[in-house]
Amino acid sequence: xxxxxxxxxxxxxxxxxxxxxxxxxxxxxxxxxxxxxxxxxxxxxxxxxxxxxxxxxxxxxxxxxxxxxxxxxxxxxxxxxxxxxxxxxxxxxxxxxxxxxxxxxxxxxxxxxxxxxxxxxxxxxxxxxxxxxxxxxxxxxxxxxxxxxxxxxxxxxxxxxx
Amino acid sequence: xxxxxxxxxxxxxxxxxxxxxxxxxxxxxxxxxxxxxxxxxxxxxxxxxxxxxxxxxxxxxxxxxxxxxxxxxxxxxxxxxxxxxxxxxxxxxxxxxxxxxxxxxxxxxxxxxxxxxxxxxxxxxxxxxxxxxxxxxxxxxxxxxxxxxxxxxxxxxxxxxxxxxxxxxxxxxxxxxxxxxxxxxxxxxxxxxxxxxxxxxxxxxxxxxxxxxxxxxxxxxxxxxxxxxxxxxxxxxxxxxxxxxxxxxxxxxxxxxxxxxxxxxxxxxxxxxxxxxxxxxxxxxxxxxxxxxxxxxxxxxxxxxxxxxxxxxxxxxxxxxxxxxxxxxxxxxxxxxxxxxxxxxxxxxxxxxxxxxxxxxxxxxxxxxxxxxxxxxxxxxxxxxxxxxxxxxxxxxxxxxxxxxxxxxxxxxxxxxxxxxxxxxxxxxxxxxxxxxxxxxxxxxxxxxxxxxxxxxxxxxxxxxxxxxxxxxxxxxxxxxxxxxxxxxxxxxxxxxxxxxxxxxxxxxxxxxxxxxxxxxxxxxxxxxxxxxxxxxxxxxxxxxxxxxxxxxxxxxxxxxxxxxxxxxxxxxxxxxxxxxxxxxxxxxxxxxxxxxxxxxxxxxxxxxxxxxxxxxxxxxxxxxxxxxxxxxxxxxxxxxxxxxxxxxxxxxxxxxxxxxxxxxxxxxxxxxxxxxxxxxxxxxxxxxxxxxxxxxxxxxxxxxxxxxxxxxxxxxxxxxxxxxxxxxxxxxxxxxxx
Numbered sequence: 001x002x003x004x005x006x007x008x009x010x011x012x013x014x015x016x017x018x019x020x021x022x023x024x025x026x027x028x029x030x031x032x033x034x035x036x037x038x039x040x041x042x043x044x045x046x047x048x049x050x051x052x053x054x055x056x057x058x059x060x061x062x063x064x065x066x067x068x069x070x071x072x073x074x075x076x077x078x079x080x081x082x083x084x085x086x087x088x089x090x091x092x093x094x095x096x097x098x099x100x101x102x103x104x105x106x107x108x109x110x111x112x113x114x115x116x117x118x119x120x121x122x123x124x125x126x127x128x129x130x131x132x133x134x135x136x137x138x139x140x141x142x143x144x145x146x147x148x149x150x151x152x153x154x155x156x157x158x159x160x161x162x
Numbered sequence: 163x164x165x166x167x168x169x170x171x172x173x174x175x176x177x178x179x180x181x182x183x184x185x186x187x188x189x190x191x192x193x194x195x196x197x198x199x200x201x202x203x204x205x206x207x208x209x210x211x212x213x214x215x216x217x218x219x220x221x222x223x224x225x226x227x228x229x230x231x232x233x234x235x236x237x238x239x240x241x242x243x244x245x246x247x248x249x250x251x252x253x254x255x256x257x258x259x260x261x262x263x264x265x266x267x268x269x270x271x272x273x274x275x276x277x278x279x280x281x282x283x284x285x286x287x288x289x290x291x292x293x294x295x296x297x298x299x300x301x302x303x304x305x306x307x308x309x310x311x312x313x314x315x316x317x318x319x320x321x322x323x324x325x326x327x328x329x330x331x332x333x334x335x336x337x338x339x340x341x342x343x344x345x346x347x348x349x350x351x352x353x354x355x356x357x358x359x360x361x362x363x364x365x366x367x368x369x370x371x372x373x374x375x376x377x378x379x380x381x382x383x384x385x386x387x388x389x390x391x392x393x394x395x396x397x398x399x400x401x402x403x404x405x406x407x408x409x410x411x412x413x414x415x416x417x418x419x420x421x422x423x424x425x426x427x428x429x430x431x432x433x434x435x436x437x438x439x440x441x442x443x444x445x446x447x448x449x450x451x452x453x454x455x456x457x458x459x460x461x462x463x464x465x466x467x468x469x470x471x472x473x474x475x476x477x478x479x480x481x482x483x484x485x486x487x488x489x490x491x492x493x494x495x496x497x498x499x500x501x502x503x504x505x506x507x508x509x510x511x512x513x514x515x516x517x518x519x520x521x522x523x524x525x526x527x528x529x530x531x532x533x534x535x536x537x538x539x540x541x542x543x544x545x546x547x548x549x550x551x552x553x554x555x556x557x558x559x560x561x562x563x564x565x566x567x568x569x570x571x572x573x574x575x576x577x578x579x580x581x582x583x584x585x586x587x588x589x590x591x592x593x594x595x596x597x598x599x600x601x602x603x604x605x606x607x608x609x610x611x612x613x614x615x616x617x618x619x620x621x622x623x624x625x626x627x628x629x630x631x632x633x634x635x636x637x638x639x640x641x642x643x644x645x646x647x648x649x650x651x652x653x654x655x656x657x658x659x660x661x662x663x664x665x666x667x668x669x670x671x672x673x674x675x676x677x678x679x680x681x682x683x684x685x686x687x688x689x690x691x692x693x694x695x696x697x698x699x700x701x702x703x704x705x706x707x708x709x710x711x712x713x714x715x716x717x718x719x720x721x722x723x724x725x726x727x728x729x730x731x732x733x734x735x736x737x738x739x740x741x742x743x744x745x746x747x748x749x750x751x752x753x754x755x756x757x758x759x760x761x762x763x764x765x766x767x768x769x770x771x772x773x774x775x776x777x778x779x780x781x782x783x784x785x786x787x788x789x790x791x792x793x794x795x796x797x798x799x800x801x802x803x804x805x806x807x808x809x810x811x812x813x814x815x816x817x818x819x820x821x822x823x824x825x826x827x828x829x830x831x832x833x834x835x836x837x838x839x840x841x842x843x844x845x846x847x848x849x850x851x852x853x854x855x856x857x858x859x860x861x862x863x864x865x866x867x868x869x870x871x872x873x874x875x876x877x878x879x880x881x882x883x884x885x886x887x888x889x890x891x892x893x894x895x896x897x898x899x900x901x
Contacts, residue, residue, distance in 0.1 A: 023850045024879035024887070026426040027518040029508040030845070073509070085509030087518070087846060138508075138516045 031070075031087040032133060034142035036098055038079025039124070040149040042115070048103040050075045050115070052084055052144070055095040058128065058161055062109060062154055069093075079146075085138075094130040095161070098146040113151035117161075118144050125152065128161055191260035192550070196231040199224045199244055202271040210303075210375050210402060211246035211270065212280040212288050216253075217593040218550040221288055226405035233484055236550050244268045245290055247279035247302045247376065274778035274785045275731045277676065277723060283350060283378045283398035285626065285638065286387055286598060287588060295638050295666025295680045296382035297721055297735050297772065299324075303402075306374050308817070308826065308858060310415060310871045310896045312438065312459065313366040314377060314399055321379045322774050322789030322813055325832050325852075327806050328883040331364060333381050335768050335793040336394030336715075336739060339806040339839075339883055340747060343691035343760070346394035348384070352401055352489075354541050357391055358563050359578035359606045362689040364397075365563070367472055367495050368537055370455050372411045372442040375402040381772075383684025383717035383739070386640040386664030389602065389622050393684040393715055404444035404451035404480060410901045413440040417894035419464040422522055423877045426515050429466055429522045436461035436892075438472075451480040464890050465522040467500030467529060485547045492540040501531035501567060504885040507846070518846050521879070521887040527570065535565035541582075555586040555600075574697060576610030594630040598640075599623075606690070613694030613706065619647040620687075638666040638680075646687045646712075660685045660712065674725040678735075681718040688712060688745055692760040705759040711743045713762065733774040741766040746805075749839045756840060765798040768807070786816045805839045806883070808832040808852075822862040830854045841884040852880050852888070865900040 032054070042050060052072035059065045072084045075098075097117040105111035116124030118131065124147040133139050152160060195215070199208040207228025214221040215235055224230045237260040245251045249270035256264050279291035281298050291300060299321040306317040318324060318331065325332045327339045337346040349356045349364040358365055377399050384392035418435035422428055438459030445452060454477050461470040476493035502524045508517065510525035524531075541559035548554065559582040566575030586600035606618040626640030644660045651658060664682030671677070688710040696706045721735030743762035750757040770793045777786040791811040795804035803809075810833040817826035832852040841847040855876050860869040870893075877891035 022878075023423070023853065024521065024848060024881065026424050026515075027845065027848065029516045029518045031508075033509070083509070087508070 028136045029085070029087065029138045030090065030133065030136055031085060032093070032096070032131065032139045032142050033083065033085040034140065034144065035081045035083050036075060036116075036144045036146050037081045039145060039147050041079055042077050042100055042148040044077055046103055047077050048101040048105075048111070050077060050098065050100050050146075052086060053097050053099045054086055054088060054093055055097075056091065056093055058094045059158065060162075061158070065112075065154055065157065066108065088133045090133050090135045092130050092132045095128050096131070096142060096144065097128075097157070098144055100148065100151055109154060113153060114157045115146040115148050115151050116144055118142055124150070125160055191237045192234045193237055193258040193260055194231060194233050194263045195235050195240070195242065195256055195258060195266065196263055197229070197266035197268060199228045199230065199246075199268045199270060201249070202269045208246055208249065208270055209405075211244055211249070211268075213268075214243045214288065215550070216241040216243050217590065219287075219547060219553045219588050219590050219596075220550050223403060225403060226407065226409065229406070234547065234550060242266065242268070243290070244270060245278045245280050246270060247291070247300055248276075248304075249273055249278060250276045251278040251290070251292075272782055273728070274782045275725065275729060275776045277674070277725050277731070281378050281380075282353065282400060283380050283384075283396045285628065286353070286586065286600070287596075292670075292676050292723065293636055293668050295636075295668050295678045296380060296384075296719060297323075297678075297733070297737075298381065299379040301377045301379075303375055306371075306377055307867075307898065308824070308860060308869070309828070309856070310858070310869050310894050311371065312415070312436075312461075314369045314371060314374065315364070315366040318377060318379060318397060320813065320815065320828055320830070321377075323381055323772050323791040323811060324379060325808065325811060326882065328886060329363070331397070332807070333379065333395035334737060334739075334770055334772070334791065335795060335804070335807040336383075338746070338804055340692075340745070343695065343747075344686070344689040344745060345391060346686055348388050348392040348396045350396060350398040352491075352543075353398065354491075354539075354543070354557060354559055355388075355391075355582065355604075356539070356561075358537075359561065359580040360563065360576045360608045360610060360689065361691040362391055365495075365537055367474065367497055368493060368539055369399050370401060370442065370453075370474075370476055370493075372413050372440050372455060372457075373401040373444075373453055373478075375400045382680060382719060382737075383664075383682050383715050385644075385660075385662040385684040385686075386642050386682050387624055387626065389624075389642060389644045389660075389662070390620070390646070390685060390687045390712070393686040393713065401453075401478075402444075404446060404453050404478070406446055408443070408445035410443045411441070412899040412901075413896065414438075414899075415459075415894060415896040417871075417892055419462075419889075420877060420891035420893070422464075422890050423879045426517060427520065427522050427879075429520065432462075434462040434464060449481055449483065451482070453478040463500065464892070465502055465505075465524070465887060467502040467524045467531065470497065470499040472497045487543075487545040489541075489543045491542075493538065495537045496535070498532065498534045501528065501533055501569070502886070503528065503531075505887065507885075519885065521881075521885075531567065531569050533565060533567040535563065537564075538562045551590040553588045555584070555588075557582070557584040559583070572698075574611045576608060576612065578609075579607045581605045596628040598626040598628075600625075608690045610690070610694075612697045612704075613690065616649055616690050616694060618687075618690060619645075619650070621645045634670045636668045636670075638664075638668075640664045640682075644685070644687075648693070660687075660714075676723040678721045678723070679719070681716070684715040684717055686713050686745070688760065692745060703757045705757065707760050710745060710760055711762045713744045714742045716740045729778045731776045733772075735772045737768075737770050737772065739768040741768075744804075747839065763797060763799065766804055767796050767798065768804070769794045783819045784816070785819075786814075788812075788814045803836045805837040806835055808835060824858075824860040824862075826858045826860075828854075828856045828858075835882075838884055847884050850880050852882065853878050854880075854888075867896075867898040869896040869898070870894070871896075 053068040054070040098115040100113045102111045119126035120129045124145040199211045211224045213230045250273040277292040284294045311317045344362045380396040416437040440457035442455040456475045459472040474495035479490045481488040506520045506523040539561045564577045582604040584602045589597045604620040609615045622644040624642035629637040662683045666680035669677040695704045719737035723733045725731045748761045774789040812831040814829045834849040858871045
């Protein structure tokens with residue numbers, strides 16, 4: 001019986017060692033967070049949704065504007081301020097914009113408006129500034145002002161950020 | 163065009179063979195065989211042993227005192243076969259005299275490793291386990307109870323080649339994960355279907371644990387006997403016969419969850435626990451037998467919104483005559499629980515630690531989500547033995563299921579009524595030929611917020627023959643035809659009918675070896691939930707697909723079972739599934755949410771290998787079992803693996819018996835899924851292996867048992883479906899009392 005007993009003990013030891021290997025681990029959030037402050041609320045009847053869109057580089061064309069790298073969850077349609085988080089790959093991002101979509105209009109080139117973007121001065125439509133996401137870390141305090149009474153069309157956005 | 167003459171030729175050949183078989187002579191005089199089955203070492207009665215007169219349909223099970231009685235046995239020398247899992251099989255000659263009682267005492271030798279046991283779900287009648295042409299795992303009551311399960315699902319999870327993915331059971335990777343809509347495994351309780359009528363899901367909370375005698379897991383497409391839902395296999399829970407002497411069983415179970423594996427995941431400062439109590443009473447009142455049962459269980463849950471409150475009552479009445487067995491059963495079960503569809507991602511709940519996910523919390527907007535369900539089941543079954551060669555079985559069943567989930571901003575639910583019926587005819591046409599013919603029907607009426615009111619009508623005819631060609635070769639062949647009508651639809655619908663053939667053989671070159679082979683077709687008609695669900699809840703947008711086709715499979719296996727020595731037995735099987743129109747949840751994660759539509763995958767396959775070894779040392783005091791399953795799956799359109807299937811599954815279990823003391827451990831490994839469908843980013847939704855080590859200790863004093871278990875002893879964190887952490891370490895104490 002010595003041989004089987006030894007084998008059993010060895011098998012149990014292997015099983016215990018394997019079972020004690022770490023499984024799922026806490027994963028630090030990697031991305032950007034902040035708050036969107038509404039200086040005017042969107043019109044509830046015509047609003048389909050409000051989200052934040054993230055771009056690596058400043059968009060140059062209408063096609064670039066549809067090439068965002070990440071979208072936030074839908075933000076509430078009422079202010080005064082709503083927190084947000086967006087998971088992102090490490091790197092520098094040049095443009096973070098509050099996007100409003102018109103209800104019932106599925107032509108994205110005409111349905112989308114910009115209600116504000118991340119700026120150095122804190123205004124809704126001042127020149128955009130970039131921010132950096134480090135590996136395994138959250139870039140906090142990227143706060144944005146949104147002005148839904150004075151939203152810009154895609155063409156106006158391109159003119160404003162050039 | 164050639165099939166009809168061939169069928170006629172076979173029928174004529176069988177008729178001639180039956181006619182010239184001397185054992186089929188009718189109107190013989192008969193006697194009774196009664197007796198007792200006891201264990202060899204202790205002389206203690208062996209309950210639940212299958213006792214059969216070979217070459218007839220006459221069979222029974224021993225009661226709690228090991229006694230049995232077989233009436234109307236034809237006079238003459240008869241061969242009596244006795245089998246029970248955990249004991250070596252036994253056959254003996256009995257001289258039956260007309261009008262007399264032949265009293266026998268059968269001694270069974272305990273054998274942890276033996277080719278024995280019976281199974282009811284392979285052929286719809288009691289069959290020696292070693293004569294099954296497909297792989298079957300059977301867990302007897304001691305194996306079920308030693309894991310201190312909350313439901314029978316907790317015991318089934320330890321069977322070789324079985325893995326639970328979320329709440330859905332996978333046998334050899336056949337099921338994957340269907341988001342709670344449609345099961346490829348059929349659940350039977352005493353042979354009566356128990357899948358939910360609307361979704362096809364398995365209702366584990368309707369199963370009485372205190373009365374379980376054994377659990378059978380058939381690991382093969384079984385549509386040739388059971389029709390839809392048996393595409394991936396069958397789980398049959400067999401309950402015990404009420405004993406001759408009054409018996410009361412009490413089962414008390416309680417425990418608590420440990421802290422999560424990482425302090426960053428702690429979400430509650432309180433100790434989270436669970437408790438349950440079950441009481442059952444069985445007795446005989448003249449010809450009447452009864453089981454009365456009630457139970458209640460509460461659970462705080464290890465995760466936010468994981469709380470549960472469960473209650474059930476059941477009554478089973480039996481009436482046995484000389485040749486008749488009548489069973490009436492009725493039960494009601496209620497469950498109320500919090501809903502935690504997905505764990506909390508960063509931004510969805512307060513998290514000062516800034517983690518990608520908090521696996522034990524749910525998003526703030528889901529914290530009040532709750533579900534309530536009520537389930538009632540009733541059935542009447544009647545079995546009559548018309549002679550030593552002919553028996554019939556009839557069943558009428560009715561089940562009702564009503565559930566409601568409150569998602570805060572929306573309330574959804576469904577009420578389902580299922581009428582079912584079955585007629586079965588067993589004819590031992592000759593010593594070497596048993597024919598089974600039957601018909602099954604079900605009418606399902608579903609009324610759901612998610613998809614309105616629909617009705618499904620299922621009708622079927624089936625037939626099966628078991629041919630004992632020689633002492634060393636048994637052939638089985640069967641065919642079932644199914645028809646499903648949706649909302650009174652017409653038979654001309656292209657997919658309303660299905661034919662499912664199956665053939666199998668068992669070769670017994672010697673007493674220690676069994677070779678088996680089987681090939682059969684399986685199918686599953688889409689559930690009402692898969693066809694018609696249209697909803698947007700909890701971030702999921704489900705789009706209906708009324709054009710969904712049923713899924714079909716061709717499944718085969720080749721296996722060998724061998725008792726190598728008195729302390730080692732192994733079972734090795736190679737198997738395959740070729741799927742056509744497999745129903746999968748097409749999932750698109752978009753800015754709008756998670757869109758799901760059920761669709762047919764043109765072709766897919768699973769190739770696999772299963773190896774099981776059982777060891778017994780120190781005169782059965784130390785028992786070990788190990789199993790390994792390899793799965794190679796492919797979606798043929800993309801050449802990708804099928805989602806929610808592990809490539810490797812491994813189980814190891816050991817028990818040491820020292821007098822009344824039992825010490826044991828179970829270890830289960832499943833490799834991480836190579837493919838999932840919804841959240842595929844490995845950074846935010848990492849996939850890890852399943853590695854679960856459970857430890858157990860039990861002590862028996864007479865008929866009373868106290869148990870202590872530590873489940874997930876290594877406190878290993880893992881998921882089977884995305885964003886749902888499986889249970890963390892927990893400590894349980896249970897008392898099983900019998901008076």
